[in-house]
Amino acid sequence: MAIISIIGHKGGVGKTTLSINIAAALTQALNQKQSNNQVCLFDLDLRLPTITGILNSHPKKTFFDLFETLANQTYQIDLLQTLYSILIRFKRHVNGDTTFDDRPQLQKSIAVYKNMNIELFNFSQYEFGNQLHELFLNRGVIHRPSDIKKKAFNDLLNRIDIDRVKKVMRDNEENARPEINEYISYIEEYGFSILGGEVPILGKKSHRNRINEPEFLALFLEFIHGVCEKFDHVVLDTPAGGVNHVSSLMNTIDQVLFVFDISNNIAVKGSIDALHTFIDYYEDFYKNYTQGLLTGLDKSYVDKLITERGEKAVTQALANKKMSIIFNRCKKTKEISPCLDQLREYLETLDQYEEYKDRIRLVGLMPDHKIINITNNRGTVFYGKDKTLSNRINTIARSILNEDVVYPTLAYSNSEIQTYLEKQSHMGFSNTLNRIASGLS
Template structure:
């Protein structure tokens, strides 16, 4: 299993198009040896996912439904947990065993009066009718002294069985990932994503920024990772901030460098450095035990499933790759490499990263690299020149960048490798690449 994040400094640089075609190339490379459905493309733009629309694939269940399910199941578990606490204290008070202090009883009584049972699915639980009956009598129970009215009902509630129901609900609080994977038969790879309905956007935007929901979502993604040989994450600009726990825990991250002009190149270099800063801070906090919030919760889950040593090795040996997109000529690549080395050297980070930043691929400048209408986004297998480029990227993903030159190699070596690996040189007219799209 390999998980690769494809990320860029901003939107509109062809990152999604490259992600789609890399998934197609990986599928083709794996097909002779493995059955279909071994590659999954994940649209991590939780706010405005577009991949399903680009491929005209409209799944019945989308990211929005994932978060709706998480919200619903979280509410069910929280409600059940609160009700268990209320019932336990009420029974203790009525049995006079002294466990229910006056402040605790007052707090539980207030919860009982204010808990909203309308969204709770009583019918899905054992003795749900008895739970529901507690709320039917709520109008008669005005003060804690009135709890004696509930004693016959509370006596019938088995706390041990109630606790078992609660534990079972907590264990099954995540959505089943199979419901949300959309297999696209035409391309033989799967998609996780889909559009957010207009009427649901407000709640969705709120939820995707709540750590509790993101923890559940990241767990869903890890279940997905275990299902596929390769998972390609199309990560939005700003994804480093939004899903830093995930980005910092993936062993392969591919940066799309926009080579269309010098400003874009500088922006790409700066974005790579920002990621390095995030990563180093994350790793330092991990080693020192300073992770908090979502980062801590997520890493603890990783350690529980993979072990401390495996997680430490992944973080310590993270590989960074670069795809040079919209390349005008080899000179611009050479200048970019020089700027990147100088930039890292100025920040005293060159020695630390010169063998960790790999040159993975090169794609020439052309209109279809950033096309955003219908199936033009999938150019793989329709044009030999571009397909060759993407095949090279896919091959390097399968070898975990093992054959790619690193930043400490000379510009000539790097450029020769990029040209040779894709079977294309800039001396051949780029217009030939576009012949099928004219």
């Protein structure tokens, strides 16, 4: 499985356009239109999802449904489950049927109870909601096991119908997790699957608040992770500026492709800044990982990856994360030269050039092209229709599929980089990619 993220510093730089065409190129290269589990294109733009509209393919459920389900079912039921196990321990303690060995567990339950984040919990949704609410209002008076036995708290515990809690929990358990397949739409014509949004999820205030809650974010990540597991290649169209929400994912994925909009100088500066910011986050994350200092969501996410793939694989993936640049909206090839100089200079100033000069690869050069500039219709999907543009996308796809192809890095000279990227568009529109993908080349 490879997860590739297409990142840009703001809207309109070409992330979505490139994501769609890269997904198409990967699909063709893998030559497996029969199987539905090869390539999935993910619209992670929670503000302005566009892919389902552009490709006119609509999954049964969108990210909006996902957020509703996670918020109103998954999150609520998970919380009830945690709460239920705490209540059981408290009750046992009050009734005196605990042994000395149970003590650490009881202490742990008290700690969980005191620290549970209940901000997103819908107390009013449940008949026992008021009592539960009261339970949490009492957190300040419970410090040690003996406090649980105090009369007022004991009375409150007795008023909570724990069997009801259990029943509601059990009754809702089954539908609490989103059914992944309902969110994926396989597009026959293109041979890849998509998932994502239709309406801006972050347009809804409660969802805007939720996305910043670690507990909620963890559920969102769990879902994304589940989808990724189903496919060989996942292309993420990553929201501008919204990367923070999925930073654990971004830091652990295989490859990041930065879209450099070089149509104007402000865009260039923004692109460089986005790359540098990403590197900073990644370095922090990696350092914390190697020193065992990851916390919270980052830690739980990485722990999960380690359980699944083994520590060695995770460490390797983190250490070797590939970072690549695609220049977009290029009018003349030589325009990339000042952009490269600016990037090197910027990294140099931050003492990051030496570390990254061989690591940042230049994998694509997309022209500013009138075909691409046909907005909001299927002109966006030019792959397979325009030979030159397709070849350029193939070059990018090859950087994802084939470990062995050598790409210029920042350490190369500008003219070497230009020559390389320019040459690619003239390469035959043949089956080179297919051969590469199937290991014949």
